[in-house]
Amino acid sequence: MCGIVGYIGTKNTKEILLEGLKELEYRGYDSAGIAVLQGDDFSDFKAVGKLVNLEEKTKEFITDKFAVGIGHTRWATHGKPTELNAHPHLGESSYVVHNGIIENYVELKRELQDSGITFLSQTDTEVIVHQFEKNLKTSENAFEAFQQTIQEIKGAYAVLLVTKSEPGTIFFAKYGSPMLVGINAENEKYFASSDTPLIGSCSDVNYFEDGDYGYVTADEIIIFDKDSQQKEPVFSKLSTNKLSAQKDGYRFFMEKEIYEQSTVIADTLLGRLGEDEILFDELPGDLFDGVNEIKLCACGTSYHSALSASYLFERYSKTRTSVEIASEFRYREPLMSKDTLFVVISQSGETADTLETLKMAKQAGLKTLAICNVDNSSMVRLADATILTRAGIEKGVASTKAFATQVIVFWMLSLYVAKSKNSLSSQKIAEHIALLREVPASVKVDDEMHEKLKRLSKRYLHGHGFFFIGRDIFFPLALEGALKLKEISYLHAEGYPSGEMKHGPIALADPELFTIALLPKHLHYEKAKSNVEELSARDSTICAISAEEFSKADDFIQIASHEHYMLEFFEMMVVLQLLSLEISVRLGNDVDMPRNLAKSVTVE
DSSP: OOEEEEEEESSOHHHHHHHHHHHTGGGOOSEEEEEEEETTEEEEEEEESSHHHHHHHTTTOOOOSSEEEEEEEEOOSSSOSOTTTSSSEEOSSEEEEEEEEETTHHHHHHHHHHTTOOOOSSOSTHHHHHHHHHHHTTSSSHHHHHHHHHHHOOEEEEEEEEETTEEEEEEEEEEBSOOEEEEOTTOOEEEESSSGGGBTTBSEEEEOOTTOEEEEOSSOEEEEOTTSOEEOOOEEEOOOOOGGGSOTTOSSHHHHHHHTHHHHHHHHHTTTBOSSSBOOTTSOTTTTTTOOEEEEEEOHHHHHHHHHHHHHIIIIIOOEEEEEEHHHHTTSOOOOOTTEEEEEEESSSOOHHHHHHHHHHHHTTOEEEEEESSTTSHHHHHSSEEEEOOOOOOOSSSOSHHHHHHHHHHHHHHHHHHHHHTOSOHHHHHHHHHHHHHHHHHTSOOHHHHHHHHHHGGGSSSSSEEEEEESTTHHHHHHHHHHHHHHHHOOOEEEEEGGGGGGTGGGGOSTTEEEEEEEOTTSSHHHHHHHHHHHHHTTOEEEEEESSOOTTOSEEEEOOOOSSHHHHHHHHHHHHHHHHHHHHHHTTOOSSSOTTOOSSOOOO
């Protein structure tokens, strides 16, 4: 969700900000804006909708000398998507951009209004700039005023602020929302809420920690930690390869990401497959010592991969496993015992609810593990251990390759634990490793299959909803298939365990109810088939996905004949992703940036 960029330098500031915001479009947004301070002159521009609207507004604006600039893509939390609610927000002589939520903004806003301040927006963000300017009147300098402001706000935030009282400076603060600063050989300074906008512009980046705040000028980067102790920036090298962030001729990033799953899964497996054991060199050897339960915590697609993992851990590792929705776990006052390994799963490593559960687990003294795609993200830095999924940049809001690589990691991890607990023989583990080596081929998109799904999609544009059904580990896959369709087509879809149909949902069965049935040949085929037949007998329209012919299906999508259900799992995953994609395309939707959604959910 909301993205931040900032720049200090002598180049075309406007274009740098706009290009940075383009690299953050994948996170989801409904308005955007920039503010540029050149000497004593402030210029700001805001627009609702896509960045092209902001580009149109700024086409006559020229920046050709030293300037400081900040920009923002907003995903509405407080206040509707309007120009007044778009960032940057203006005080008398200052601008601010902010990701996150200011939890005490109502209290602060009331105090400011009582002192005569007029608010233009409905946002929580606007209190920051007015609170800063209030403090500026009684402070010795702008930094002192900014420091006081940060101490007065509560919540999650990544903040950039520029002010005429210090025209060559960007003030920053970070707590709970990601932010980093980058440098290059020309001594320019770039800010962003992820490293994507900085690729190609910066050589090195510093990732701010929670509680960090300070200021940056053309000559220095000053950072204070949560205890107000000054600290030195810690720079790490930034990749210079933007190729993976481009569409490479595909219609949509999501389509490209579905097609590249074969490659990224191979990357996930690289160096981790021995002959009869899984090699996770990044894990401490004693991570699973004394662990009697694995607790998996995640949101959305990552929650579905966690559900999939629960079947694998209990089946192969013989370890009690529970799965939690992070947004619920946070507030349940859960009981956490120290013999539990607490595992968080997140594509970005910044998912707010999941990150908070990780902090809870750390405070309770549990061992923690992060399954994540982004190195140096908040979860990676906080957890005791991390396994990176190596999915590369994922720009489509509806996750595809992140899910695939997460499940691959969990399959490997279940075998890793099985080895340490002797719950599987070396021969069985070797058999699984051989299967893992086949997955990249099983997810390679077959052109003929894709064409069939394109044609088939035109039959699924109406009706009153979809049931995606599966048994065992195919139930989480059904949930994920339903979520993909909901996210990008805006059609109602639900995932169910196949055996639950007769416990209520089958009441909805009629020709306008579409059932997407997952029928793996090697896992409970006859039971799942009988559940589908129950729906067919009640006139539900059936689309069956299986290696085995199914005569009761109105539409049949035949996958290859595999020797193991996990290979069927991954091929069916691709079919569900492509079917959702093609239905969405036919409906004329923006596949990569569906309405109301954001890529990285950094607020509750």
